Amino acid sequence: MLRLHLRRGSSNSMYLVALGSLVVVVILGVLLMNGGKKRTGKRRTMSNTTQSATASSDSVELFMYCAAGMRYPMEEIVKRYEEEYGVVVQLLYGGSNTLLSQLEVSKTGDLYLAGDSSYTQKAQEKGLAHERLVLAKMKPVIAVQQDNPKNIQGIDDLLREDVKVAAGDPDAAAVGKKTRKLLTASGQWETLNERVTDNGVFKLTVNEVANDVKLGSVDAGIIWDSTVAQYDELIAIETPELNKGLATIEIAVLESSQQPTDALHFARYVAASDRGSKIFSEMGFEAMDGDKWEDAPEITFFSGSINRRALDPIIKAFELREGVTVLTRYDGCGMLTASMRAMRKDQSSGFPDAYMACDVYYLDTVRDWFQDDVNISEAEIVLVAKKGNPKNIRGVDDLLREDVRLVLGHPEQCTIGVLTTQLLKEAGIYDELTETKDIPMKQSSAMLIPDVITEAADVTVAYITDTHGEAEKLEVIHVDSASAKAVQPYSIARSSEFKHLTGRLYDHIAASRNIFEAAGFTWRLDQPAGSE
Known part of the structure; x- marks a missing residue:
């Protein structure tokens, strides 16, 4: 462990910190080269990580910069982690700012534990840190x-x-x-x-x-x-x-880590309520309520079908990095919320850890079971006809024509059905339309476009995002109405035992604006979100 001492005052502190930063580069080089010699141990295997393709039965070694004030709990946590998983964690102690300076110079290592979140935030802003996990508070x-x-x-x-x-x-x-x-x-x-x-x-x-x-x-x-x-x-x-000076202790995974999935596994262990958090509490810290510990956790994620095109690649990347499984169910939000109500009534398993609705309407119906929501995106609601628009449909009034065949979303099963009903009522044609036509109803927005392509229907009311996969076969007619949009909120279940993990899934979604916009969504995250 590197120790730098000041005898009196602080006039020489920056000089010593700079000198220490140079020294630590040499030390890190030696430690990390030694870390290349893998030690035999009980290595966990994660088939859904990129590391599994090359992993042997040998253990991983991690290197962590650790604020000196956390030495005692971290030594105990590291000891137990190595006993449980055979993973060696080397610790370099120092002041939080000294360590930040050192990792900025060396640009090596896997983790950084600071005595205050201002340092991990600064590390993130400098591009040195990725995920940040809250551990405890102190004053x-x-x-x-x-x-x-x-x-x-x-x-x-x-x-x-x-x-x-x-x-x-x-x-x-x-x-x-x-x-x-x-x-x-x-x-x-x-x-x-x-x-x-x-x-x-x-x-x-x-x-x-x-x-x-x-x-x-x-x-x-x-x-x-x-x-x-x-x-x-x-x-x-x-x-x-x-x-007044409450400090939040955080552990961050460094961008320099060559084994981020293993680093995250250890960080989750440190933060887990029945692992590291318990040790912090026993040693006098105000430990935060962390996730329960599981080696390779599974979380359940309910999402409206509209979000699938954007969410699929994000979820896959999240699973690979975290070494976890996300059990995702895409469906009409009416069906999803009905399942939630049944689970609550029967007290059965499977209730989602997180929910991203097609629109805030279908979060409002189950809001009591979820924490505050954040509006991620919005999707325009449009009329969709076959390419060339053979029936020359120009607006919602044309839906009343006898020669126009419709297919719509079911208002009790999916969000597009609810929003279509609201849109047609606003236009003053809903009652006449439903009284004069026998309209097929679908349980999900994803089922509407195929009927138009196969000419089972002349037109439908759908999300513009649903047209992207078959754009060359479709004609989009925009609707001049403020109601012609759906807003997609993300929220975490109050009952989830993995609130922090699902919070990091949100972080991945929040960092994926380009994916949402490429799928046809309008980004909303920088606008005021809904709340309880």
Whole structure:
């Protein structure tokens, strides 16, 4: 483990961080070359990953940059993970910002665990990190020895002449950065900074601050409450100024990883409620409610048929990267929601972990079972005739003509049926149309276009996205109405045991604007979403 120490003040911190970054490149090179020598172990196999084609019975080695304050829980988690899966995880400890600088220089490694989400967010913005998984929360406190000999009760006591203070270096450690931000807001940072520089010490990691307090080298230090819980010799003193500084611990999969599926497997293990999260909680952290642990989980995804053309490639890529299975059911949303109601009534299995409806209408009917939704896209509703438009259909009024044969979606089985009914009622022709014509009804939008192509019908009302696969055989007639559109929302089931995994599926969908637009959808994600 690389350790860089600052004796007094912080004037040399950037120089040492830069020097440490150069040193760590050499260290990483050695570690990663050694990692190429695979160690025998209980390697899991995942037939749906690209790695399965070349995997041997040997184990994987992962390399992770780990914030020093998470050393104790991570050592235990890594130990258990290696025992369970035979995968070796090498850990490099340091301050969160120091590690970020190092991985930016080296551009190697698999994972990055930071003491605050601001660092993983920055890593993502720099193109260094991909997925980010939330692990736990913590806040800064004043740490003193058990008997509190200097009777320190708050920040003002740290400014006393007789009190020697250790703090995290704001340019290296997450706790230092958080301390500077909070005490700048309270107007106390400038004075504390001077006191620490003149008569205290800035440290590169939170553990070094805690050790100084433990050994009596200083009278007090500002560290995380979770760090205090790991030292029997210390007690925590909460203050109003520091209580506002809740930090979120995250683990990120790095873009530099050559084995992202294995890295994600470990990250899921660390975040799982009955694996890593449990250990974080036992060691004094405010652990987040993670997914339950499964080696190769399966999630169930219900989606309206309209979304299939866009979702299929996204789901396949997601399965490959995550090493999971997505059991996707495409159907008319009326059929899907009817199945949901039956499952709830019978308390049977199979209820979806996530649902992407053809339109918000069919999410509203089951909204109580789902979390807040996000509008992903919209699809135009159009009239569709055979190429050349032999019946010269120009608008919805032409649907009343005796020589025009219709096929429509069933309003009780699919969204296009509901929206067609609304559209025709708005046009004032619905009652006359249904009274004068015997109209075949289909349970899904995907079943409408084939009837037009085979000349079983002259025209239908469909989503423009359904015409893309057979565009050379069809004529699209646009409808001049604000109601001629469907909006596709995505939502996660309240009952899902894999909310974070389905959240990452959403992230993949949200990053796939080009796929949706190529399938004929209009992108909506940057517009206000629906809510409960």
